[in-house]
Amino acid sequence: MELIILTRENIKTLIILAAALAAGFVVSSLNLPGLSEAGRITLGIFTTAAILWVMEPFPLYVTSFIIVILEVVLLAREGGPLQMTGKEYTVFLSPFFDSVVVLFLGGFVMAKAVNRYGLDERISRSILARVGTRPSIFLLGMMVTTAFLSMWISNTATTALMVTVAIPIVKSFPGEEPFRKALILGIPFSANIGGIGTPIGTPPNAIAMGILNQMELEISFIDWMLRGIPVVIILTAVCWFMLCRIFPAGVDRIRMESEEQEPMDRKSKFILSVFLVVVALWLTSSYHGIPSSIVALIPFVVFFGLKLLDGDDLNALGWGILFIIGGGMSLGIAMRESGLSMWIVDLIPFAGMDILMILFIFAVAAALMTTFISNSATANLLIPIVVGVPAVAPETSAVVVALAASAAMILPISTPPNAIAYGSGLVNVRTMIRGGSIITAISIIIIVIFIYLLF
Amino acid sequence: MRYREKKETARIEHCEKCGSTATKNNIYFLKGEYVKVYVECADCGAFVARYTLRGYTSNRTYESLLRNLRSSRFNSGKRTMKAVELFGKDVEEQFQHVRDIIREDEDQRRMEEIIEEDFREEL
Ligand SMILES: [Zn+2]
Numbered sequence: 001m002e003l004i005i006l007t008r009e010n011i012k013t014l015i016i017l018a019a020a021l022a023a024g025f026v027v028s029s030l031n032l033p034g035l036s037e038a039g040r041i042t043l044g045i046f047t048t049a050a051i052l053w054v055m056e057p058f059p060l061y062v063t064s065f066i067i068v069i070l071e072v073v074l075l076a077r078e079g080g081p082l083q084m085t086g087k088e089y090t091v092f093l094s095p096f097f098d099s100v101v102v103l104f105l106g107g108f109v110m111a112k113a114v115n116r117y118g119l120d121e122r123i124s125r126s127i128l129a130r131v132g133t134r135p136s137i138f139l140l141g142m143m144v145t146t147a148f149l150s151m152w153i154s155n156t157a158t159t160a161l162m163v164t165v166a167i168p169i170v171k172s173f174p175g176e177e178p179f180r181k182a183l184i185l186g187i188p189f190s191a192n193i194g195g196i197g198t199p200i201g202t203p204p205n206a207i208a209m210g211i212l213n214q215m216e217l218e219i220s221f222i223d224w225m226l227r228g229i230p231v232v233i234i235l236t237a238v239c240w241f242m243l244c245r246i247f248p249a250g251v252d253r254i255r256m257e258s259e260e261q262e263p264m265d266r267k268s269k270f271i272l273s274v275f276l277v278v279v280a281l282w283l284t285s286s287y288h289g290i291p292s293s294i295v296a297l298i299p300f301v302v303f304f305g306l307k308l309l310d311g312d313d314l315n316a317l318g319w320g321i322l323f324i325i326g327g328g329m330s331l332g333i334a335m336r337e338s339g340l341s342m343w344i345v346d347l348i349p350f351a352g353m354d355i356l357m358i359l360f361i362f363a364v365a366a367a368l369m370t371t372f373i374s375n376s377a378t379a380n381l382l383i384p385i386v387v388g389v390p391a392v393a394p395e396t397s398a399v400v401v402a403l404a405a406s407a408a409m410i411l412p413i414s415t416p417p418n419a420i421a422y423g424s425g426l427v428n429v430r431t432m433i434r435g436g437s438i439i440t441a442i443s444i445i446i447i448v449i450f451i452y453l454l455f
Numbered sequence: 456m457r458y459r460e461k462k463e464t465a466r467i468e469h470c471e472k473c474g475s476t477a478t479k480n481n482i483y484f485l486k487g488e489y490v491k492v493y494v495e496c497a498d499c500g501a502f503v504a505r506y507t508l509r510g511y512t513s514n515r516t517y518e519s520l521l522r523n524l525r526s527s528r529f530n531s532g533k534r535t536m537k538a539v540e541l542f543g544k545d546v547e548e549q550f551q552h553v554r555d556i557i558r559e560d561e562d563q564r565r566m567e568e569i570i571e572e573d574f575r576e577e578l
Contacts, residue, residue: 056533059534112526115526117487120525154528157526160522160525312509316526317528320530321528412532413533413536415535416524416531416534416535420539422539423539
């Protein structure tokens, strides 16, 4: 019998995995001055994780559990270099159900209900029906809607929805009309930007909050939004302005068929009410004292309890993303416990450097990485390091990196929203680079200056 | 038999009453529920079968992909790109493949014997 597991694809996977493990082993056996045994092993694990997250031989969440296995076997076993005993190793497992992971889970449940009952489409169509037909204003309406939705539901789902809405409009333009590109690029860009707005908007936000939590530095839901929303507003406005400049409209009216929307049914109204209540509770947690992660369980209990969502919805919740977040936090613990974070930070000559300069370096590093690898992997690899830099408050560094990880507008592979827009065939790679690199550069500057001034 | 070894099989839907293979799809939509397809015999009008849709792919594949992406979660741009590139090609290729199976080795069993129904948790 032939072994079906050994397909050509899987052999390639195994080679990359073996190479990643070998590289980790080599790195961990280097005799690096000032680094303890635990630190060296963690550097090896970090190397393996980085290679796997960059090369993606398998989905990113698989790497998360490879990290845990390596951490426990190499570091946390009885008599290992971290001197852990009994069940202490569970410190590497617990991030997978950390409070930010639960918060994200609640967000997923709400997004699922909103999607299943068509509320997302209803919201987008009712906003767009009101923005009129001037091309530039219509683009702004489209981008604001996208940014708003992607604060609450995934950037990918938002983009898929909005591109669906946009395609008939785009196709109504003459073929050479440059404004078609503005419309198609505006959607993924504002979806990336919108993710910045709330803790549940995109995984890097959760990773930043989670790693800060581990250092007993809490950022509440409303604290995040107070910093995130202004950035979203400014970036959306700048991005809109730039797209209008680069791809000016050659027509003065947009042709849109507006369909009369049927009134909302009872189920949809109920889901919207639960959504609003949950968000209100998230924003007011300092008054009632219920942690936002526990509030996040309400939609889970209500929607699944009342059978508005079912087992298939549960399976489709995006567990992989939760595991990616958990993996990053688990790696972060090892990096701190082993002294690796401090050691890396000491290597870089930050002393005497201006804080603003340091933040710029972080943001540029994050934006560069996220152009080529996933924004979650970027956050997972960078945030544990930057929070250790003594010259800057950990909250500032973590938030700057998390936000800059969303500034991924350059290539189709930079984020799923870009890939979706590219798939329409209406923009090519060069067009995306042309529009995206300017917007990315401006985004970095705005993020750094804004967060610097606010903290 | 080379398909069966790989646990692949395919057949054309038949009307139980008159044996016709000509069918008509009556598609039913209810918000919040999976779409249901009631298959009707195009010759005698008898009810043939009901399909419950988990996914839908038309020949307008990019639009279908968008529809699927609205409820799935991708975290990696590279994987999304792969999905985008493969999607259109995949469906057409699979369609040809299924027709090959039916032409060479159509499964003669009843549908109920081929489909192993797994009951969902909430039933
Ligand atoms: Zn018949």
